[in-house]
Amino acid sequence: MHEPRKPTEFENAVYDAVRLIPAGNVASYGKIAAQISRGTARAVGTALAKNPYAPEVPCHRVVRADGALGGFHGATQGPRMREKSDMLRREGVPFGLTEKVDPSAFMA
DNA sequence: AGATTGACTAACC
């Protein structure tokens, strides 16, 4: 059995920033990177893919800059993604008709 | 230690 490794400092910084996203809002991967002044959108995605603190860390509130959903629990399609969109809808995030998050939902 | 792989993006066709 392989014990999951301890999260790196970068990953912890990502998780801390994600905790601050209020329900009903979303933030892009790139915004998180900018906010912690480290890494890039891709690096944030890599960190979130392994998020060990779900659902305490609301990783479902992190989406792509163009409003597409991105991924959830490491998956970019399939039932996991349907869960992600359901959670956002429950939190009142306005979706466009094209399966994209409305720009008004992004954090300031 | 070098190469590969991602829940990305902006810029270009």
Add this chain to the structure above:
DNA sequence: AGGTTAGCCAATC
């Protein structure tokens, strides 16, 4: 409008 390309940085072979 929608696919492709090239950069990006951290984690993982």
